[in-house]
Amino acid sequence: MRVHFIAIGGAAMHNLALALHKKGFHITGSDDEIFDPSKSRLEQYGLLPEKWGWFPDKITSDIDAIILGMHARIDNPELLKAKELGLKIYSYPEYIYEQTKDKTRVVIGGSHGKTTTTSMIMHVLKCNNIDFDYMVGAQIEGFDTMVKLSEDAKIAVFEGDEYLASPIDPRPKFHLYHPHIALLTGIAWDHINVFPTFDNYVEQFEIFTDLIQKDGSLIYFEKDEHIQTILKNKREDITYIPYNTHPFRVENNLSILKGKSEEYALEIFGEHNLQNLMGAYHICKSIGVSDLDFYSSIQNFSGAARRLQKLDENDTCSVFQDFAHSPSKLQATTQAVKKQYQNRKLIACMELHTFSSLKKEFLPHYKDTMCTADQAFVYFDPKTIAHKKLEPITKEQVAEAFGGDNLKVYTDSDLLISDLLAMNFTNTNVLLMSSGNFTGVDLKLLASKITKKKD
Template identity: 60%
Template sequence: MKIHFIAIGGSAMHNLALALNQKGYQITGSDDIIYEPSKSRLEKVGLCPPDFGWFPDKITTDIDAVILGMHAKPDNPELAKAKELGLKIYSYPEFIFEQSKYKTRVVIGGSHGKTTITSMILHVLHYHDREVDYMVGAQLEGFDTMVKLTEENDFIVLEGDEYLSSPIDRRPKFHLYQPNIALLSGIAWDHINVFPTFENYVEQFKIFVDSIVEGGSITYNEEDAEVVNVVEASENQIRKIPYNTPEFTVADGVTYLETPEGEMPIEVFGRHNLNNLAGAKWICQHMGVDEDDFFEAISSFKGASKRLDKLAENGNSVIYKDFAHAPSKVGATLTAVREQYPTRKVIACLELHTYSSLNATFLKEYRNTLDNADVAVVFFSPEAVKIKQLEEVSAAQIEEAFNRKDLIVFTNPEEFQTYLFNLNLNNTALLLMSSGNYGGLNFEKVKELI
């Protein structure tokens, strides 16, 4: 098959391109800009466009399918040419479903935890040499790509993102997968640029649960009231299997999981990660991995990429970087660090970087999320607020939103970096939370703080 990617450089899109290339498909693509590491990874296999931009002449009648990425605009000239020629146009999730419609589809959904749970499942299966197809939103240790598609594998494990499918398909991605086996980890309002009310956001998860094929199953976090409401209200003829956080203890900075064979030390920590682990265990059991084999494998799981990534550590200090940006993720990640290091000073630095987090109305969702920090710092760029065409946000508004009078707020990247590099980190856990880079922070230099 000959496949053309419009916006091939995206994190998900370039991984799909690599997977299809590995499968033997003929791949072409375009993009107006491609960042690292996508650029190098595409160049390595000869898939990086020689010139950046949109070229309608690339769209020809011998193309079997066009895959349209979210980065493209609805008026993209290549898209217009594909429509004119009557070519088959897929969104990313539509094409994933097309490739997996004869497989058992395992879909992990939720506002938070889905990348970690999917990563845990794939780690366990990989540990026991069980081959499956997959699509996950983070680069995993031991895996070459974030997407794998074959003809022969019976299962495909999919991270079920609730964001939009494409510029011309406004359905959430996870509505298109029709899972046989599904998991729902949590519901906390996000993506307010697309889902302007909490009710509208929750509705997407109701549709997800109802999209599970008849006779399938939903494994769900019974500690999340909204999840319970959504699952129990569904009239879909499926099995409903609840899970909750297993028993664990923390001693000397190590988390021990209670198992039928006794306490077992694990690499990940935090109540939310232990909750994720419980959900992953159920899914692995549905896929034929028994409990003992799951525990044996999960003990070596070090965490998903960008999730509580340990940058540096010495005898009494540690620095973590985490992708957390939504309120529920910020609160859970900070609580995990506090529980893991109860006797250390915890300094939490959060960058407000996304559209939702910089929205003056949405800011109140962050109330008390930084309470577990001894020192709480928030960085945001007024320039980013302007670029996103949002109302101006003041430092006073930020302080009020977090409900913390001693909150330290920075809007200048140089001032934030001066503050950071002059910290005394003796007996401290420093947590840097952001989906951005604090206006150009050198994280290699951060490692040298301890």
């Protein structure tokens, strides 16, 4: 099979390219710029384009499939040439489905917790030597790539993102997977640049449940009111399995699961993670994993990259990084760290970076989301707002939207880091939350400076 990637350098796209290369496909690709880690990984496998840019001459009639990335524009010269030649053009999720349409597909959807829940399932299946294909939105310890596609695996586990499939396909990605086993973690408004009203956003999840295969199952967090709303008219041809937070207790800053007869100390923590774990438990049980095998495996699950990831620590301070950017994620993550380490203060730093978070009309949704932190810093870069062509916002507007007397707002990344490093970190944890990097900050280096600081 000959497959060409238009915009091969994206996080998801380059991982799919590597997966198909490992499957024996002949892979080519183009992009106008590629950064690490994508660049180094493509180069390692001989898939890095020789030159940046778009080259219609690369598009020939002997190509079996074109995979179109979100980074490409609808007038991309290679895309236009592919259409002219009548080649098969797929979005990323379409091709994932094409490669797994004869497998049992497991899809994890929801506004938050998708990556962590998917990672938990992958970890347990790997520990129990169960072969499976997968697609997940972060790098997971023990897995070389974020995508695996094979001939032999009978099961495929996908993280079901609700963002758009491609520049020429406005359907949410998770509408294209047609799961046999589906999971919904919860619904909280996100991607307002695509779904301008909350009702429109919720509707995408309702459509997702309609696409579950006959005789399939839907596993869902039962305390989410919006999930309950879309389940008022239940289908008779699928099984519904509700779940809640797994019973646990905290002892010496460790979360300990309460099993039927045993207890299991975990490397992860937080009520939200214990909800994700319960969802993962039901998925694994549906696949055939026993309770003993699940609990024995989940004990040493350390989490997905940038999902409450511990960057550094000393005896009295731990520094965590998290992808949290939406109000619900921000609140859950801040509360999780504070509850887990009740004997320590918490400094929480958050960057407004996404389209939704930087939109003036959306800011009020952040009200009191960082109130459990002892000190809260919120940062945004006016250049990012200009790049996204949004109406400017002020520090005063952000402060009013978040509320609380523990909050300080910054538009200068250097000043934020300087003020942070001037603080006393004895018996204090630091939480760094963003889908970006605070405008070029090396977060691992920052964490090292925090834990090695002498007060």
